[in-house]
Amino acid sequence: xxxxxxxxxxxxxxxxxxxxxxxxxxxxxxxxxxxxxxxxxxxxxxxxxxxxxxxxxxxxxxxxxxxxxxxxxxxxxxxxxxxxxxxxxxxxxxxxxxxxxxxxxxxxxxxxxxxxxxxxxxxxxxxxxxxxxxxxxxxxxxxxxxxxxxxxxxxxxxxxxxxxxxxxxxxxxxxxxxxxxxxxxxxxxxxxxxxxxxxxxxxxxxxxxxxxxxxxxxxxxxxxxxxxxxxxxxxxxxxxxxxxxxxxxxxxxxxxxxxxxxxxxxxxxxxxxxxxxxxxxxxxxxxxxxxxxxxxxxxxxxxxxxxxxxxxxxxxxxxxxxxxxxxxxxxxxx
Amino acid sequence: xxxxxxxxxxxxxxxxxxxxxxxxxxxxxxxxxxxxxxxxxxxxxxxxxxxxxxxxxxxxxxxxxxxxxxxxxxxxxxxxxxxxxxxxxxxxxxxxxxxxxxxxxxxxxxxxxxxxxxxxxxxxxxxxxxxxxxxxxxxxxxxxxxxxxxxxxxxxxxxxxxxxxxxxxxxxxxxxxxxxxxxxxxxxxxxxxxxxxxxxxxxxxxxxxxxxxxxxxxxxxxxxxxxxxxxxxxxxxxxxxxxxxxxxxxxxxxxxxxxxxxxxxxxxxxxxxxxxxxxxxxxxxxxxxxxxxxxxxxxxxxxxxxxxxxxxxxxxxxxxxxxxxxxxxxxxxx
Numbered sequence: 001x002x003x004x005x006x007x008x009x010x011x012x013x014x015x016x017x018x019x020x021x022x023x024x025x026x027x028x029x030x031x032x033x034x035x036x037x038x039x040x041x042x043x044x045x046x047x048x049x050x051x052x053x054x055x056x057x058x059x060x061x062x063x064x065x066x067x068x069x070x071x072x073x074x075x076x077x078x079x080x081x082x083x084x085x086x087x088x089x090x091x092x093x094x095x096x097x098x099x100x101x102x103x104x105x106x107x108x109x110x111x112x113x114x115x116x117x118x119x120x121x122x123x124x125x126x127x128x129x130x131x132x133x134x135x136x137x138x139x140x141x142x143x144x145x146x147x148x149x150x151x152x153x154x155x156x157x158x159x160x161x162x163x164x165x166x167x168x169x170x171x172x173x174x175x176x177x178x179x180x181x182x183x184x185x186x187x188x189x190x191x192x193x194x195x196x197x198x199x200x201x202x203x204x205x206x207x208x209x210x211x212x213x214x215x216x217x218x219x220x221x222x223x224x225x226x227x228x229x230x231x232x233x234x235x236x237x238x239x240x241x242x243x244x245x246x247x248x249x250x251x252x253x254x255x256x257x258x259x260x261x262x263x264x265x266x267x268x269x270x271x272x273x274x275x276x277x278x279x280x281x282x283x284x285x286x287x288x289x290x291x292x293x294x295x296x297x298x299x300x301x302x303x304x305x306x307x308x309x310x311x312x313x314x315x316x317x318x319x320x321x322x323x324x325x326x327x328x329x330x331x332x333x334x
Numbered sequence: 335x336x337x338x339x340x341x342x343x344x345x346x347x348x349x350x351x352x353x354x355x356x357x358x359x360x361x362x363x364x365x366x367x368x369x370x371x372x373x374x375x376x377x378x379x380x381x382x383x384x385x386x387x388x389x390x391x392x393x394x395x396x397x398x399x400x401x402x403x404x405x406x407x408x409x410x411x412x413x414x415x416x417x418x419x420x421x422x423x424x425x426x427x428x429x430x431x432x433x434x435x436x437x438x439x440x441x442x443x444x445x446x447x448x449x450x451x452x453x454x455x456x457x458x459x460x461x462x463x464x465x466x467x468x469x470x471x472x473x474x475x476x477x478x479x480x481x482x483x484x485x486x487x488x489x490x491x492x493x494x495x496x497x498x499x500x501x502x503x504x505x506x507x508x509x510x511x512x513x514x515x516x517x518x519x520x521x522x523x524x525x526x527x528x529x530x531x532x533x534x535x536x537x538x539x540x541x542x543x544x545x546x547x548x549x550x551x552x553x554x555x556x557x558x559x560x561x562x563x564x565x566x567x568x569x570x571x572x573x574x575x576x577x578x579x580x581x582x583x584x585x586x587x588x589x590x591x592x593x594x595x596x597x598x599x600x601x602x603x604x605x606x607x608x609x610x611x612x613x614x615x616x617x618x619x620x621x622x623x624x625x626x627x628x629x630x631x632x633x634x635x636x637x638x639x640x641x642x643x644x645x646x647x648x649x650x651x652x653x654x655x656x657x658x659x660x661x662x663x664x665x666x667x668x
Contacts, residue, residue: 048473065451074610079413086434095447098432100420113429117399139382221614254615276408280555281588282616
């Protein structure tokens with residue numbers, strides 16, 4: 001059994017302040033004078049007081065918990081995202097309840113803990129959300145925001161890199177460098193990220209009479225490796241491969257090396273994300289940098305505003321990224 | 335505001351069972367007949383009932399939450415660990431409250447949420463715990479277990495790969511392969527993992543008159559890269575480098591390549607962990623596989639036993655790993 005807990009009233013008495021002052025000191029973002037804060041913290045320390053988040057959650061309907069759903073944490077893009085969300089939410093006084101989904105589409109039982117623990121909001125990263133699961137949340141007035149994806153099946157806040165425009169810019173760039181035979185290594189086909197990058201890419205190439213070959217790489221290193229092997233040993237090997245994420249591009253580069261196909265002399269490889277490994281010397285991957293910090297900031301901002309009732313209708317944020325030129329794309333091939 | 339919640343009594347009435355049966359159905363691991371479970375779940379669905387974990391936490395002192403502290407989530411070893419803990423704890427009915435520490439040593443304010451949310455236990459991975467922070471937990475009867483590290487400063491459960499024995503076996507193996515000039519690239523110096531691997535390694539080499547040179551790589555790719563550059567461009571370049579983790583070994587391999595030093599012909603590189611990238615073709619890293627699944631299982635088992643009051647005194651689990659031979663260590667050099 002836990003020992004009896006000191007309560008806020010005892011702290012207030014010792015500090016010589018009101019109980020509501022004690023409560024404000026322990027509520028992130030509340031207004032309280034520095035002097036009062038110091039006296040309360042000293043009294044709390046002396047008495048061994050700690051505010052009980054569970055009781056506060058029940059009484060004030062304020063748990064300060066945000067649920068985060070993530071799927072493929074083995075893709076190095078996502079640990080970085082988790083890292084940044086943890087820090088960013090912490091700055092706003094929120095804690096992270098983390099769920100990792102084993103499935104492409106989130107199952108109701110996987111998010112039951114979010115309902116049970118009364119999270120104040122939910123961030124969904126690389127997992128699909130059915131309208132069924134969303135309605136579970138909306139029935140309980142728990143706002144949901146999609147990060148790095150969106151859906152047309154229901155209205156929902158989302159923050160996304162402008163994947164369609166990025167796909168177009170990447171197509172333009174590769175054509176400018178003199179490439180003519182294109183391939184696209186797609187991620188999981190049911191993701192908006194992969195579809196939009198491909199759509200923009202094709203819309204630029206189509207009018208120039210170029211029809212990229214598509215292979216599926218499922219957003220994994222192994223998938224990218226195998227897709228590149230198929231492309232490079234086929235009848236019409238491409239001179240440029242655009243991969244829907246970096247980890248597949250690393251696989252594609254290693255596949256080319258295994259065939260003694262030189263990069264970028266024989267084939268150019270372009271990635272998407274700008275994960276840490278993209279800059280490692282054996283890869284030196286030319287890629288598209290997602291504006292991760294801005295995306296995280298916009299996601300937290302939108303979600304916190306929604307929790308505080310300040311949004312009017314669903315918010316959509318599309319942010320541009322930027323091309324990072326390294327050595328995996330040849331320039332001015334004629 | 336959230337809408338009024340259905341309570342357990344209403345579910346019990348509709349299902350024709352007692353309220354305690356309803357409670358048992360929603361408490362992981364409780365004993366309840368299949369027939370009763372089905373009736374309760376149907377009634378709960380019909381009424382839109384969801385058990386309130388916060389209320390249960392306050393009343394029963396049972397929150398089903400476990401706190402997990404992790405530091406360097408950008409080292410690919412740790413996302414895998416997080417992934418497996420999430421799944422393993424879930425199977426036992428526990429949810430993960432995730433804290434990422436920015437500091438080598440966990441600061442009291444970083445773990446205040448664990449106390450506030452009444453977690454039932456805490457798992458600490460790659461972060462240092464001061465006795466001060468541990469006493470915070472023990473005053474609140476919250477058990478702590480160290481994963482992949484231990485400390486002699488205070489008594490605490492821990493589960494660890496037997497790093498000392500592994501260091502010895504790696505030393506023996508590299509000597510058997512004919513190497514004579516050794517270097518060790520250390521991780522962060524204040525970690526038991528790096529110290530123990532080095533200790534075992536030196537204890538095998540010392541009696542053979544071999545004194546390894548040590549460079550610090552801080553457990554990062556960049557650190558390993560720079561350490562290997564210093565070693566390979568120095569006056570006495572080694573013929574074998576043992577790196578205290580894989581990510582530094584990948585950096586060391588890339589540094590050697592940048593100097594046109596061949597692996598394993600000119601220098602052998604040995605890692606530790608067996609992360610996914612170790613098997614990627616450009617690296618094909620010979621390494622030491624930590625028994626991650628067993629380590630996770632032992633950690634969860636020990637922690638759950640402690641929560642249930644079944645342990646007598648601190649439990650120490652040391653597990654062996656195994657050598658994974660790939661192509662970065664030359665064999666039978668004479």
